[in-house]
Amino acid sequence: xxxxxxxxxxxxxxxxxxxxxxxxxxxxxxxxxxxxxxxxxxxxxxxxxxxxxxxxxxxxxxxxxxxxxxxxxxxxxxxxxxxxxxxxxxxxxxxxxxxxxxxxxxxxxxxxxxxxxxxxxxxxxxxxxxxxxxxxxxxxxxxxxxxxxxxxxxxxxxxxxxxxxxxxxxxxxxxxxxxxxxxxxxxxxxxxxxxxxxxxxxxxxxxxxxxxxxxxxxxxxxxxxxxxxxxxxxxxxxxxxxxxxxxxxxxxxxxxxxxxxxxxxxxxxxxxxxxxxxxxxxxxxxxxxxxxxxxxxxxxxxxxxxxxxxxxxxxxxxxxxxxxxxxxxxxxxxxxxxxxxxxxxxxxxxxxxxxxxxxxxxxxxxxxxxxxxxxxxxxxxxxxxxxxxxxxxxxxxxxxxxxxxxxxxxxxxxxxxxxxxxxxxxxxxxxxxxxxxxxxxxxxxxxxxxxxxxxxxxxxxxxxxxxxxxxxxxxxxxxxxxxxxxxx
Amino acid sequence: xxxxxxxxxxxxxxxxxxxxxxxxxxxxxxxxxxxxxxxxxxxxxxxxxxxxxxxxxxxxxxxxxxxxxxxxxxxxxxxxxxxxxxxxxxxxxxxxxxxxxx
Numbered sequence: 001x002x003x004x005x006x007x008x009x010x011x012x013x014x015x016x017x018x019x020x021x022x023x024x025x026x027x028x029x030x031x032x033x034x035x036x037x038x039x040x041x042x043x044x045x046x047x048x049x050x051x052x053x054x055x056x057x058x059x060x061x062x063x064x065x066x067x068x069x070x071x072x073x074x075x076x077x078x079x080x081x082x083x084x085x086x087x088x089x090x091x092x093x094x095x096x097x098x099x100x101x102x103x104x105x106x107x108x109x110x111x112x113x114x115x116x117x118x119x120x121x122x123x124x125x126x127x128x129x130x131x132x133x134x135x136x137x138x139x140x141x142x143x144x145x146x147x148x149x150x151x152x153x154x155x156x157x158x159x160x161x162x163x164x165x166x167x168x169x170x171x172x173x174x175x176x177x178x179x180x181x182x183x184x185x186x187x188x189x190x191x192x193x194x195x196x197x198x199x200x201x202x203x204x205x206x207x208x209x210x211x212x213x214x215x216x217x218x219x220x221x222x223x224x225x226x227x228x229x230x231x232x233x234x235x236x237x238x239x240x241x242x243x244x245x246x247x248x249x250x251x252x253x254x255x256x257x258x259x260x261x262x263x264x265x266x267x268x269x270x271x272x273x274x275x276x277x278x279x280x281x282x283x284x285x286x287x288x289x290x291x292x293x294x295x296x297x298x299x300x301x302x303x304x305x306x307x308x309x310x311x312x313x314x315x316x317x318x319x320x321x322x323x324x325x326x327x328x329x330x331x332x333x334x335x336x337x338x339x340x341x342x343x344x345x346x347x348x349x350x351x352x353x354x355x356x357x358x359x360x361x362x363x364x365x366x367x368x369x370x371x372x373x374x375x376x377x378x379x380x381x382x383x384x385x386x387x388x389x390x391x392x393x394x395x396x397x398x399x400x401x402x403x404x405x406x407x408x409x410x411x412x413x414x415x416x417x418x419x420x421x422x423x424x425x426x427x428x429x430x431x432x433x434x435x436x437x438x439x440x441x442x443x444x445x446x447x448x449x450x451x452x453x454x455x456x457x458x459x460x461x462x463x464x465x466x467x468x469x470x471x472x473x474x475x476x477x478x479x480x481x482x483x484x485x486x487x488x
Numbered sequence: 489x490x491x492x493x494x495x496x497x498x499x500x501x502x503x504x505x506x507x508x509x510x511x512x513x514x515x516x517x518x519x520x521x522x523x524x525x526x527x528x529x530x531x532x533x534x535x536x537x538x539x540x541x542x543x544x545x546x547x548x549x550x551x552x553x554x555x556x557x558x559x560x561x562x563x564x565x566x567x568x569x570x571x572x573x574x575x576x577x578x579x580x581x582x583x584x585x586x587x588x589x590x
Contacts, residue, residue, distance in 0.1 A: 101567040194548045208546045237553040238546075305533040308526055316507060323508070325580050330573035336585045337508070345510040353509055358523055360503040361495070370492040370534050371527075376543030378533050383544060416525050432547025457548065 002252050003220035003468040007073050007167045011114070014072035017061050021054035021072025025116055028074045032118070032165045040140050041150075041160040043079045043089055045119040050074070053116045060114075067114030069228055075110055076160040076169040079120040080127060081212070082201035083107055090203050091135035092125045094347025095328040104201020105236065106170060106212055106229045113228045118166050121156030125349045126319065127177055127205045129153050130421040133412050134351040141408070142185060143480035144447055148405035151181030151421075154215070158185040161215045162480050168225050169215040174205050175307050176400075176425025178213045179437040183400035183450020186439045186478050188222045188467070189215045191425075193457050194432035195240035197226075198233030206314035207238070209307075209429040219438060219468045223247040226460065245460040253465050258394045260285050260466065261295030263454070266398030266424045268301075273443040274399045277475075281440050281451045282397055284473035285466065295393055299385035302378045303427035308419055309362050309375035310430070316359025322347065354415060379430045386431050390456045395466050399424055400437040400450035424452060434460050438467040441475030448478045492534060495524040 013019045029047055036042060060067040077083065080090045082100035089095045103111070110117065124134040132140040132155030140155040142148040143163040150159040154171025158181035161169050171178040173191035182189025190213045197212045204210060214225035230244040262282050267275050286292040324330035324343030331342035348356070362371035389396060401421060411418040428435040434457070437450040451470055453463040497520045504511050504519075511519065565578065574581040 098571055101563045101571065195550070234555060238548075238550060240548065240550065302533055302536075305530040309530055309533065320507075324573060325582055326568075327571040328573075332583070334583055336582045339583050341508045341510050344508050348509070350515075353504075353511075353515075354519060354522060356507045356509065357500060357503045357519060358526060360507045361499065361523070361527075364503065364506070367492055371530065373543055374533055374536065374538060375530075376545055377538040377541040378536070379544040379547070380541050381538070383547065415522050416529060419526070430547070 003471055004218045005220040005224065006217060007070070007221040008224050010167065011069060011071045011073050014057065015061060015066060021057040021116060022051065024072050025050055025054040025074055025118070028118060028166060031163070035163055036165070038141065038146055039143055039159050039163050040138060041076070041121055041156045041163060041165055042119040043091060043122050043137055043156070044087055046086060046117055049086065050116050050118050053111070057114050057116065069113045069224065070110065071114035073115050073168060074118045074166040075115045076119055076121050076157055076166040077107065077117060078123055078154050078157050078169070078171045080123060080172060080203040081107060081170060082203070083117070083120065086120065088120065088203070090126045091123045091137055092347065092349070092352070093136045093329060094322045094344070098328045100201070102201060105198035105233045107201065109229050121154070121160055121169065123156055124153035125352050126203070126315070127153040127172055127174055128315070128351050128355050130176070130180060130418050131411065132156060133408065134349055136349055139408055142405045144186060144478050145405065147407055148447065149184065149408055151184035151401070151405065153177040155181045157215050158182050158187055158189065161185070161187045161217060167217060168221060170212055170229070171215055172202055172210055172212050173429065174209045175311060175429050176422040178215065179425050179435060179450070179452060180401050180422060182215060182437040184405040184448065186448030187215055187217055188219055188436065188438050189213065190222050190226060190436040190460070190464070191428060191434060192226060192230065192460055193434045195238055196230050196244050196458070196460070198236040198239050200233055200235035204318040206311040207318060208314060209311060219464055219471050220248065220251055222436070223251055223464050245458050247461045247464050250461040250465050251468050254288065255285055255466055255469050256289035258462070258466065259291040259293065259392060261293055261389055261393035261396045263300070263396045263398040264294055264296045265298065265300045269423065270399050270402040271443065274402060274404070274449055277440050277443070277449045278397065278399050278451060281470050281473070285397070285469060288469045288473070295389050295396060297385040297389050299382045300427040303382055303430055304419065304423050306375040306378040306382070306430060307426040308358070309371045310379065312355040312359030313363050313372050314359070316356045316363065319352070319356055351415070382427055383431045386427070386433065386456070394455070395459070395463055396454040398452050398454070400452040404443040404445055404447035404449060428454055433457055434463055436463050436467045438470050439474060439477055440470060442478045446478055495520065495527050
């Protein structure tokens with residue numbers, strides 16, 4: 001069975017003149033207008049800019065030109081992706097009023113493919129969080145149950161796709177920030193291999209871990225979006241200068257002859273309903289012809305600790321640039337040092353301050369070797385553990401998150417508990433590998449569960465074709481209340 | 489490897505100063521507890537014997553990435569300066585930077 005391709009079908013309809021891009025856009029803007037007040041997926045809806053883009057696409061079609069693979073398809077962008085002349089906030093007060101002087105490479109590629117950018121989505125401040133609750137502009141709510149979080153940090157992008165505000169969205173994933181909200185909102189989300197998608201114009205959080213990736217309602221649509229945004233970019237010095245996996249062409253190849261390892265460490269600590277769904281997904285793959293076995297990679301249990309030493313370390317350095325001098329907020333003071341401190345203290349929220357201080361501490365003299373350098377050695381061990389597993393298995397399978405969406409406010413008072421939401425997604429980032437979350441039925445509470453497929457570097461084609469089989473076998477999904485027409 | 493000593497309130501005040509963050513007394517108390525909890529969790533990493541294991545700073549390290557040394561257009565200066573809180577004569581303007589009175 002082929003993974004459904006609604007965005008590609010929409011683009012093809014627009015390319016062939018069957019429907020105007022402006023009509024498609026207005027339909028999506030109407031859904032946003034009706035429901036955004038309750039969901040708060042966006043920091044900014046760029047309706048006027050989107051109309052200009054849609055009209056331009058329609059003109060191209062009328063002139064007999066091909067606007068591109070995503071002709072007229074509305075796309076939502078996480079608000080840490082630079083858009084020229086359009087406010088880009090990272091959901092932080094410290095970037096108040098800032099309008100980037102350039103577009104991120106992914107934004108340029110979307111425009112060149114004919115996509116229509118509908119808005120900038122809410123996120124945890126500087127992508128630091130797992131629930132979108134650290135946003136300076138208030139939380140996003142889960143479209144499946146508005147008393148629950150959408151996950152994070154790309155919660156606005158995940159919610160926008162789940163709510164039907166846009167069929168596609170981009171997020172960034174440093175420790176799970178695409179996959180975890182995708183799981184909690186019942187959509188597909190992928191973190192590609194480090195270096196396959198240009199990060200030029202992505203506001204940095206932890207540079208050795210950050211990666212941009214797609215959100216979509218289906219595996220094939222996520223593959224399509226990855227094909228559009230991926231590929232070498234000379235503007236990003238960490239961009240891989242080698243062919244990016246082309247994924248759409250292999251999506252329907254099935255899992256015959258593949259070995260799938262169920263990662264036992266990811267089942268430890270997961271809720272029983274999440275564990276049950278994981279086993280059910282594994283059985284579906286076995287029924288489709290894959291060899292399924294249990295695999296242990298003990299090193300991944302150290303991932304969370306290593307991550308919360310490495311990522312804050314890198315963040316403390318990256319966020320030093322917010323000093324009130326060149327852009328964004330400035331709190332005036334008689335001298336520059338006092339101005340720097342006043343600006344940063346007023347501009348950053350509590351979670352960002354925590355991570356800056358944690359990072360400064362683990363990089364400071366006397367502690368760097370015990371914490372930061374030690375975490376980098378653990379990173380080596382995690383990569384070695386995965387490498388051993390991938391000698392036996394083509395892909396690894398586990399849950400994306402240990403629980404379904406939790407209630408708003410449930411974890412905001414306890415940072416460590418919040419950090420544990422990312423326990424299944426972090427090891428992938430430390431290794432640089434790709435992984436995708438695909439919706440697979442619901443938990444006992446009726447909320448979406450995501451199954452995660454992990455693979456070695458540049459295995460996007462493999463993990464996505466396995467995800468397509470999981471998708472085809474998925475039990476009935478949870479429906480957003482917007483679709484059901486009734487609130488829970 | 490021996491475990492480092494537990495994080496104190498003074499440590500937090502010191503790193504806040506290094507990071508140019510001003511904290512209230514209440515924030516100092518709150519953050520000390522929360523950060524100590526995270527570092528306690530990290531004890532599983534800090535206490536491992538990993539002598540001889542090479543650290544990995546970048547999972548997909550690419551090195552010596554340079555472009556051809558050719559002139560090309562760059563981001564517009566006026567557009568960049570228009571974003572600054574204060575500007576004077578094509579430069580970013582800041583308050584005094586030296587300790588003495590202006």
